[in-house]
Amino acid sequence: MVSALQTLTLDGPFPMRRGVLESPTIAYETLGALGAPADNAVLVFTGLSPSAHIASSPEDPAAGWWEDMVGPDKPIDTNRFFVVCVNSLGSCFGSTGPASINPITKTHYRLDFPVLSLEDIASVGAAVLDRLNIQTTHCVVGASMGGMTALAFTLLFPGRSRSLLSISAAARSLPFAIALRSLQREIIRKDPEWRQGQYEFGKGPVSGMRLARKLGMITYRSAEEWAERFGRERATQEPQQGDPFGIDFEVESYLEAHANKFIGAFDANCYLYLSRAMDLFDATDHGGSLNGALAQVELERALIIGVESDFLFPLPQQAELAAALQPQVREVEFKRLGSIQGHDSFLVDMDRFRPAVAAFFQ
């Protein structure tokens, strides 16, 4: 079985943690071939913004969001593993989310979409495995929000994955990260074009999304990287006529260019739901304390990777997660990487990440 993007529509009502969805659709991509027995699957949950398109294939030659990590002879080697990457429930790249039509009311969900949790996203991942007749995966993998979702999966479905790879994630968000995401959401909601979520699709709160994305980008990188990369380099573009507060510095041009790329692609309401789901997730909900919750996991191995310059999911949170897994899991490794690209390092510092991930999948 070699293929790319697929969809699965669940029959009937799908229970969420705080609500019910009627017959949601889940988009997912598979790469590689499922073995017999079906024991070589790797289930990948994504960060907040990617689609299920994790890597190129003959069926979809466009580069995926983790192109350097997944593919033939890559660290997650599709010659050996059957990789399943799921577009999160609540997202807008094929899976049902606030921008989808509610089959009952025949109108878009928008803010009628139930409160989304990472547990719901984990559950649709399990539903995809069911459809593929995969009882147990070799590994469940995720970075950032995906790492939190992977942890939720191990809590909800003990024994359904033999191992866990969590990258730049945490067992729960701390107030600094919550404040930053809450502010991103408020920036979007305060854009008059948001219209309480009732914007026209393809339009909507473009300005709010651009500003929120810039704030995201600032928090995804590190001061050190930008000091090296931009210093106090002045922008080459001419200052806008009549706007004395336009772009002075190269770092401002960079943010502007990248934010503009993002805003067309992502639905604002979906962004709000996914962002809030990250804040609400707390592994301790599953057992009173972190150790209590993690006492339920059934894993043989876990690798927790954190990055020194990540201030959104700082190292101590990841050390805490690794330590709490220790009593339950035969083999737990905590790897701290010296990348200077902050939270986004898993997407860009491949020289450090490739060997770290490859060793775990050997």
Place this chain on the structure above:
Amino acid sequence: MVSALQTLTLDGPFPMRRGVLESPTIAYETLGALGAPADNAVLVFTGLSPSAHIASSPEDPAAGWWEDMVGPDKPIDTNRFFVVCVNSLGSCFGSTGPASINPITKTHYRLDFPVLSLEDIASVGAAVLDRLNIQTTHCVVGASMGGMTALAFTLLFPGRSRSLLSISAAARSLPFAIALRSLQREIIRKDPEWRQGQYEFGKGPVSGMRLARKLGMITYRSAEEWAERFGRERATQEPQQGDPFGIDFEVESYLEAHANKFIGAFDANCYLYLSRAMDLFDATDHGGSLNGALAQVELERALIIGVESDFLFPLPQQAELAAALQPQVREVEFKRLGSIQGHDSFLVDMDRFRPAVAAFFQ
């Protein structure tokens, strides 16, 4: 001479770095008595948002912005020193700024105010000293933007202060801090109520100012402090009806309450000008390199204080400033404090800051 808020209006055109102002007014506060000879003055420049009201006095019993640091028997002891605190040019608490009337056109400056630089603010500080017949100060002091302005003062007026106290400042802003401030400015400008700066006074971009202030507050503190202070404490207030993205967590309530306090007080255009002045300041403009620039200062002593948890003006920048002063200044001390309150520590962690500052003024 014991008094509180005063104003000085300069006669005729005042040359700025990039423009000219006609007869600007400068608000300043003095505390303590000037000696004879007049050698006991301490000139204080403020951060971006305070007024000249630095500490209470019989004439103005309200607490000032640095109440714990300045006053009789306090670290900057007004029994010994004559403290002069200047409201920055470009601000809106008595000094001429974008919200003031241009005496030539009889209309508010708004965006016709010339590009503001920290050198301009330093220059009006010198003008205040002239008016007070103070040739040389005991010390020029500032924290945050005020520290950068104090440095600008020592560069523009060599020998006019015998010592420098710079707290949580830097010789220039790096791209991470620039990006954060640039985004704050853009958030304000994108509020439709900003109206290209032509808003009605007392109204204006209230929503943009609130969001920008929240972003400021996030960057002025530290993740560590908030983890201790708020953890994942839920907000006590009821969620707003019909808004699924309201306040979930205590940290969100805290930001909301504090941002609301700020927005009435500060003029949006003034904020934009002062914020950009911080980005544009670069001590190396005064000599090609930091060492080249600082070769011009004439100081007997300097104390540079930095805080470990400050990610807006991180320690290495302050170590760099101290090192660059070393060849020129007989006695340079660099103090790194372990405060967890981030950039704002000089306003709140008084148990660490009081003794550090008191020792310098002994």
